[in-house]
Amino acid sequence: MPYYKDTDIVRYSDKGAEHISDIVVEEYPLTLFLEGREFVTLLCSPEDFGYLVTGFLLSEGFIKTNEDIDSMRIDKDKGIAEIELKGGSILAEKLYGTRTITSGCGRGPVFYNVKDSIDTQGLDKDGLKIGYQTIAKLMKEFDGRAIVFKKTGGVHSCALGTGEGIEIYHEDIGRHNAMDKVLGHAVQKNLNFGECIALTSGRISSEMLIKAAKRGIPVIASRSAPTVLAVELANRLNITLAGFVRGRRFNVYSGFNRIK
Amino acid sequence: MPYYKDTDIVRYSDKGAEHISDIVVEEYPLTLFLEGREFVTLLCSPEDFGYLVTGFLLSEGFIKTNEDIDSMRIDKDKGIAEIELKGGSILAEKLYGTRTITSGCGRGPVFYNVKDSIDTQGLDKDGLKIGYQTIAKLMKEFDGRAIVFKKTGGVHSCALGTGEGIEIYHEDIGRHNAMDKVLGHAVQKNLNFGECIALTSGRISSEMLIKAAKRGIPVIASRSAPTVLAVELANRLNITLAGFVRGRRFNVYSGFNRIK
Numbered sequence: 151m152p153y154y155k156d157t158d159i160v161r162y163s164d165k166g167a168e169h170i171s172d173i174v175v176e177e178y179p180l181t182l183f184l185e186g187r188e189f190v191t192l193l194c195s196p197e198d199f200g201y202l203v204t205g206f207l208l209s210e211g212f213i214k215t216n217e218d219i220d221s222m223r224i225d226k227d228k229g230i231a232e233i234e235l236k237g238g239s240i241l242a243e244k245l246y247g248t249r250t251i252t253s254g255c256g257r258g259p260v261f262y263n264v265k266d267s268i269d270t271q272g273l274d275k276d277g278l279k280i281g282y283q284t285i286a287k288l289m290k291e292f293d294g295r296a297i298v299f300k301k302t303g304g305v306h307s308c309a310l311g312t313g314e315g316i317e318i319y320h321e322d323i324g325r326h327n328a329m330d331k332v333l334g335h336a337v338q339k340n341l342n343f344g345e346c347i348a349l350t351s352g353r354i355s356s357e358m359l360i361k362a363a364k365r366g367i368p369v370i371a372s373r374s375a376p377t378v379l380a381v382e383l384a385n386r387l388n389i390t391l392a393g394f395v396r397g398r399r400f401n402v403y404s405g406f407n408r409i410k
Numbered sequence: 411m412p413y414y415k416d417t418d419i420v421r422y423s424d425k426g427a428e429h430i431s432d433i434v435v436e437e438y439p440l441t442l443f444l445e446g447r448e449f450v451t452l453l454c455s456p457e458d459f460g461y462l463v464t465g466f467l468l469s470e471g472f473i474k475t476n477e478d479i480d481s482m483r484i485d486k487d488k489g490i491a492e493i494e495l496k497g498g499s500i501l502a503e504k505l506y507g508t509r510t511i512t513s514g515c516g517r518g519p520v521f522y523n524v525k526d527s528i529d530t531q532g533l534d535k536d537g538l539k540i541g542y543q544t545i546a547k548l549m550k551e552f553d554g555r556a557i558v559f560k561k562t563g564g565v566h567s568c569a570l571g572t573g574e575g576i577e578i579y580h581e582d583i584g585r586h587n588a589m590d591k592v593l594g595h596a597v598q599k600n601l602n603f604g605e606c607i608a609l610t611s612g613r614i615s616s617e618m619l620i621k622a623a624k625r626g627i628p629v630i631a632s633r634s635a636p637t638v639l640a641v642e643l644a645n646r647l648n649i650t651l652a653g654f655v656r657g658r659r660f661n662v663y664s665g666f667n668r669i670k
Contacts, residue, residue, distance in 0.1 A: 155638045160666055162542050163659040167669075172661060177637035191641075193615065282422050303654070304613055304635035323615065323637060353564055355453065355583065357439055375564035377437035377583060377650055378415045379453075394563070397422040403430060406420055409427075 152176065153195055153321075154302050176305035177323050183232045184212070186285070188307055195298075195305060195322045198331050199224045203231050205334030209232050209361045211328075216337045220288070272387040278368045280390075281410045284313050285347070285371050289395040291316050292349045293373070299351070308332045309349040310341065316349075317341060325352035336365075343367050354380045354391060361389045369408060371395050376403055413455050413581075414562050414606045417525065434533070437583050443492045455565060455582040457559075459484045459592050463491050465594030469586075469621045476597045501566035506550070532647040540626045540650075541670045542578055544573050545607070545631050550656040551576050552609045553633070559611070568592045569609040570601065576609075577597070577601060585612035589621050596625075603627050614640045614651060629668060631655050636663055 157174040160167050178196040182189055182203060203222060207213045213235065216341065221235040228346065237376045240394055288311040298321045306327035309319040318339070320331035327351060346361045347369040354376040362370045370384075371392040381403045384391040390405030402409060416433045420427050431484045436457035442449055442463060449526065454462055463482060467473045480494040548571040558565045558581045568588035569579040576600070580591035589610060595605065607629040614636040620643065622630045630644075633654040641663045644651040650665030662669060 157638065157663065158660045159639060161543075161659070162662060162669070162670075167542075174636060174641060174663070176639050177639040179616075179639075193617070282427075285422075302635055304637060323613070353583070356439075357453070375562055376434060377564060378417065378434050379437040379439075381417060381434060399421070400421060402420045403417065403434070409420075409422070 152299050153197060153305075158402065159298070168183060168372065170199060175302040175323060178229065179233055180229050182206070183343065185234060186232075191193040192324075194327045196226070198335070199226070199231060200321060201320065201334035201338070203328055203334065204337060205330030206327075207233070207235075207365065207384060208333055208337060211364075220410055244409065255327050261280065265396075272362070273368050273389055275388050275407060277408075279408050279410050280347065280369060285369075285392055286394060286398045288347060288349060289371060289373065290402075292319070292351075294365055295319050307351045309350075310336055310343075310346045311349060312345055312347065317346070326357065326380065327352060328352075329358060333361065334364060338404060347371060348372075353377065354393060356380050357388075359389065359391070360382050363389055363407060369403070371400070411531060412560050412567075413457060433562050435562040435583060436560065439491065440489050440491055442466070442565065443490065444490075445494060445525055452584075452587060454584060454587045456486070458580060458595070459486070459491060461580065461591040461594035461598070463493060463594065464597060465590030465592065466587075467493070467495075468593055468606065469590055469624065471624075476638055493589075522644075524561055533623070533626060533628050535648050537666060537668075537670050539668050540573065540607065540629060544627075544654060545652055545657045547661060548576060548607060548609060549631060549660075550634065552579070552611075555579050555583070557613065567609075567611045570603075570606045571609060572607065577606070585610060586621070589618060593621065593625060597630055607631060613637065614653060616640050616643055619643050619647075619651070623649055629665070632661070 152173045154173045156171050159172045161170055175246045176196050177193055177330050179191050179193055181191045213219060218236055220236045220286035223232045223255040232291040292309050296307050305321045305323050306325040306328045309316045311317055312333055318332050318335045320328050322328040322331060346367050348367045350372045353374045354370060354372045356379040369390040373395055376393045378393055383397045388405055391403045392400050414433045414435045416431050417430045421430055424521055436456050437453055439453055450557050462556050465489035465553045473479060480496045483492045552569050556567050565581045565583050566585040566588045567581045569576045570592055571577055573661045578592050578595045582588040582591060602624045606627050608627045610632045614630060614632045616639040619640040629650040633655055636651055636653045648665055650668040651663045652660045654661050
C-alpha cells in the first residue's frame with residue numbers, strides 16, 4: 151500500500167487561488183486482536199505492519215523475542231492484525247487485568263506507566279563507547295534517508311545504527327510507530343541492541359527513552375529536543391541521550407562517559 | 411509549575427566539548443481518576459491542568475459542557491486529578507464497558523474509534539465564511555506567540571481565533587493536549603465554536619480533525635501537513651482544512667466553499 155496519495159487541493163497566495171495536485175501522507179487504522187480479543191487500534195503509515203506489530207508487542211512487554219509470537223495474520227484490506235502468542239493465557243491475564251488496563255491507557259504507549267520505567271534495568275556503565283564523530287556521521291546518513299518526509303512533510307523517521315552506519319531505518323506518521331517498526335525489524339534480524347545507537351527525527355520523550363531502555367540500547371540521539379523526564383530517566387538508567395544533532399554539533403544530556 | 415528547567419549539558423562540536431546550562435522542556439504525568447477509578451495518564455506540560463482535563467473529557471465524549479463536571483480536584487505534587495461528573499454512573503458505564511475500553515485504547519485519544527467520526531455530525535455548508543487574508547493573519551499572530559517553543563524547541567501550540575484575532579492560545583509537549591487545553595478553556599469561556607478557526611503547529615491527523623469536528627469548529631489550519639484520512643473526514647464533515655500555512659501562502663484540502 152502506498153504511503154501517500156495524490157490529492158486535489160487549492161493553493162492560495164497573493165497571486166490568487168490555484169487548483170493543483172499535491173502529495174498527502176496516508177494515515178491507516180490497524181486494529182490488533184490478541185488471542186481473539188480486540189485490544190488496540192494503531193494509527194500508522196500503511197507499510198511494514200509485521201514489524202510494527204512485533205515492535206509494539208515488544209515495547210509493551212507482551213513478548214521478549216520474536217519466538218514468543220505463535221502466529222500473526224494481517225488483513226490489509228480490513229485493517230486487522232490477529233496475533234496468537236505462545237503461553238497466551240498468561241499474557242492475556244496480564245493484558246486484561248483491571249489494574250493494567252486502567253493505569254495504562256495513555257496517549258502514548260497503551261500500557262505506559264512511569265513506575266514501570268523505574269523497574270527497567272539500568273545499562274552497564276562499561277558497555278558501548280562511541281566517538282563524537284559517530285553520532286554526527288550517523289545523523290547525516292539518517293537525514294539523507296528521509297524520503298517520505300521530504301515528499302510530504304508528514305512523517306517521523308527512526309533508525310538503529312552502529313559505528314559502521316545505519317542498519318535499520320523506518321518511517322511512520324507516528325514517532326512511536328516508527329521506533330516500534332525499527333525495534334520489531336531488529337529482533338527479527340537478531341540485531342545486538344547493546345551495540346546500537348537509536349536515532350529519531352522527533353522529540354525524545356520519556357516514552358521513547360523507555361522503549362530504548364527496555365531493549366538495552368545504550369545511546370539515543372535526536373535531531374530534536376528531549377524532555378526533562380526523559381533526561382532524568384536516561385541518567386538513572388545510564389543511557390546516553392543526545393539532542394539537537396544538527397550538522398557536526400549536538401548536545402549531550404546524560405551518560406557522558408560513553409562519548410570518547 | 412514551570413514549563414522548563416535549566417539543565418547541565420555538554421555541547422559537542424568540532425571545537426570540542428563545552429559544559430553549559432540549557433533549557434529543557436518539562437514532561438509531567440497527570441493521572442486522571444474518574445468517579446474514584448484510575449483511568450488514564452496524560453503526559454503533558456505542567457500548566458493549565460484544569461483546561462486540559464476539561465478538554466480531554468470533552469474530546470473523549472464524557473462531558474458535553476463544563477456544567478457536566480460536578481467537581482475536579484487537582485493535586486499537582488502527586489500528579490493526580492480527581493473528577494466527579496453529574497450523572498456519573500451512566501458515564502462510568504460507558505467508560506468501563508468492555509467494548510469501549512477494548513476498541514478505544516489507542517495511541518491517540520484513548521477512546522478513539524474511526525467509526526465514531528462517521529457518526530460525528532457534519533457542519534452546515536452555509537455557516538462561517540472567511541477571507542483568504544484571515545487565515546494568513548491568524549497564523550502570523552499564532553506564530554508570534556510560540557514562546558516556549560522558541561526557548562526549548564519542544565512543544566506544540568494550538569489556538570482558537572476569529573476574524574478579530576486569536577481568542578485562546580495554549581502550548582503543551584503533546585499536540586493533542588495543546589488542543590484539549592484550548593477546547594477546555596473555550597467551554598469555560600462559553601466561546602461560540604461555530605465562529606472559530608482552530609490553529610495548530612502540528613500535523614492535522616484524523617484525531618485532531620475529529621476533536622475540531624466534535625465541537626463544531628468549521629475551519630482548522632496548520633503550519634504543518636494533514637493526513638489523507640483527515641482530509642477524507644474533513645470532506646465528509648464539511649470542515650475547511652488548511653495546511654502548510656506559511657507567510658501569505660497555504661493549501662486548502664477541503665471545504666473550499668468557506669474561503670472568500
